[in-house]
Amino acid sequence: MSNSDEARNIFRHEGQVDRENRERANRHKGLTLWFTGLSGSGKSTVSVALEERLHALGCATYRLDGDNVRTGLNRDLGFTPEDRIENIRRIGEVARLFRDAGIINLVAFISPYRQDRQMARALSDRGDFVEVFVDCALDVCESRDPKGLYKKARAGAIPNFTGISAPYEPPENPEVHLRTDTQSLDDCVEAVLGHLVEKGYIDQSLID
């Protein structure tokens, strides 16, 4: 028997509690905020601050980042081109599960390639994928260098480092475009939050 034969033996089992039930209880949609940008651009900083804000409003939130994904689900993956794609694919699939669970999930990875981000977005079929471009001039990112990675990359100790020896493909039509080299952290947080309210992702009753 082929795998596809066995796959046909998997039946849909409709649960009594569905996404709409969870979203109604949460008073917001399940959605993915996909942060992309150079190392040092502020993806983690903005997503952490935004999550704090959303949590304070009563939203159900979760952040997916290198800390909890690379060390667990994707621990079997290295940094070959194939593994980088599989890394993003799995993150995209997990983000989909969290959307289905009615959670606002904040995904913060460099995710430098348009095609990979498109793959993650393609798993969304109801406009619940919000790409947040955390834009920042390379020299500013490099001057921040919170983890000392640019220094290592310049010294040749990290090959294929995004922005130095590997490309970063900026989003062409991100839902939100932040400039962390000119905007304050508060402004960045409010810009994303404003987008979520404007688009009706978050019930007005949570904001008032």
Place this chain on the structure above:
Amino acid sequence: MSNSDEARNIFRHEGQVDRENRERANRHKGLTLWFTGLSGSGKSTVSVALEERLHALGCATYRLDGDNVRTGLNRDLGFTPEDRIENIRRIGEVARLFRDAGIINLVAFISPYRQDRQMARALSDRGDFVEVFVDCALDVCESRDPKGLYKKARAGAIPNFTGISAPYEPPENPEVHLRTDTQSLDDCVEAVLGHLVEKGYIDQSLID
């Protein structure tokens, strides 16, 4: 540079919102209810009914099953022994993320091998993994045969079918042991719920 070298470049970034914050807001712990049992034993039925009950109490819940995992995150996996193990490993890792998100996640897969379930349990380090043995005599499961799988398996159309041509290793010390061939659905739901209350997973204020 080896993968482990690059892995060292992944730094911990402590978020302002942590698991404890989410659990406090939810008034229950993040935990995994791992349902295991033969095909037709009632894993889906019990987990669906239990989720309905928990949702009505105000708990944040999510079910992981073949429908949303096999068709997404694990769509690249077949049914070889290696792929079956990787299937359970990834499910265990995703369950861990949902625990960290403060969600009561209900995981319903046959998961016939003790070693695989042990692997999933080993990802838990704070007693937030509750194994629910959905026990039911094979002849009762076979007489239910809601998907016609036993009939196919007896006809030889499905090789390595658990209970017929492949082993099922019952849990030795499950936290909850249900007998769906003698207990009613309501009794099963209350048995699991009672365990969660007794062990303090759910705040009493949600029950009263």
